[in-house]
């Protein structure tokens with residue numbers, strides 16, 4: 001009797017593991033895999049700017065031209081680790097923690113606010129400091145929006161642009177926060193507080209919400225500043241829970257030279273959910289214009305972006 005009950009308990013336990021496991025396989029876009037580690041997790045450098053310090057690191061072989069990775073809002077460079085681990089074999093990979101994020105100095109120590117423009121000027125400052133004339137830029141979410149800023153204003157510093165999960169217009173509708181994004185918010189808070197105070201997190205969070213509420217606010221005329229000979233892909237997960245598809249489609253439509261790529265069975269976190277596919281696609285993209293200033297080659301893509309949750313956030317926090 002007793003052993004029967006134990007058996008049943010054991011069976012239920014095993015089945016529940018099975019169910020979780022199976023659900024991850026059936027709905028991989030509903031899963032947020034753990035944050036990976038960079039190849040040399042304890043290495044890194046700081047670039048001191050007027051009011052703040054930017055953390056960055058460089059790794060890999062410079063057989064091909066350098067690739068700069070820009071992460072999304074509230075995150076840090078670790079989120080690109082699965083891509084760096086793979087590409088560092090033959091690409092020089094540069095990661096940086098955006099202003100106020102990750103290992104870069106917190107915003108409380110700076111009178112400056114945060115904006116896509118300021119984050120863009122940080123990228124240019126880093127490229128100047130490293131004496132890099134041009135890079136490929138791989139941007140996710142806020143990093144993708146910075147990538148678009150670079151395309152509009154500093155295209156002469158770019159070999160190409162891989163835009164994953166960008167938006168062109170701040171959201172105004174009141175969507176509920178998708179569960180996976182809540183999981184992400186909880187996780188980035190814990191990660192940030194490993195090296196920053198509660199107060200510093202609140203300041204960053206608050207300033208980002210304000211930014212997401214107002215920006216970007218681009219029109220076709222703005223995006224048309226991106227030169228037609230710059231290779232650009234607009235990429236998204238087919239199950240993106242953060243960026244409405246209309247945003248991605250519109251950016252794609254406004255950039256006649258762009259390619260659109262929709263990654264199957266992934267969300268705003270495709271590079272973690274299906275890193276193999278993401279890396280394959282990234283390689284395909286980078287191989288198309290190794291060191292070229294992209295003469296004529298065009299492809300297809302599309303993009304996404306952050307937020308329409310602002311009102312809800314306001315209510316919750």
Ligand SMILES: *[C@@H]1O[C@H](CO)[C@@H](O)[C@H](O)[C@H]1NC(C)=O
Nearest residue numbers: 062063064065066134290291
């Ligand atoms: C590509 O560019 C990098 C610097 O940007 C240079 O070191 C490398 O030699 C170039 N490779 C080829 C094949 O031209």
Ligand SMILES: *[C@@H]1O[C@H](CO)[C@@H](O)[C@H](O)[C@H]1NC(C)=O
Nearest residue numbers: 116117120121149152153222
């Ligand atoms: C780049 O150009 C856009 C569109 O004209 C403009 O809104 C934005 O402020 C500029 N950004 C930077 C960083 O110069």
Ligand SMILES: *[C@@H]1O[C@H](CO)[C@@H](O)[C@H](O)[C@H]1NC(C)=O
Nearest residue numbers: 172173174175310311312315
């Ligand atoms: C969103 O919520 C705000 C405040 O609760 C409200 O004023 C606004 O009308 C709502 N917008 C939509 C599109 O439902």
Ligand SMILES: *[C@@H]1O[C@H](CO)[C@@H](O)[C@H](O)[C@H]1NC(C)=O
Nearest residue numbers: 170213214215216217218219
């Ligand atoms: C976006 O820009 C338009 C003008 O192009 C302006 O009317 C609108 O208020 C702006 N939206 C935001 C959220 O700033």
Ligand SMILES: *[C@@H]1O[C@H](CO)[C@@H](O)[C@H](O)[C@H]1NC(C)=O
Nearest residue numbers: 228229230292293294295296
């Ligand atoms: C593209 O390549 C052709 C031939 O190599 C060259 O004449 C042309 O100037 C190039 N265009 C650009 C935009 O680099």
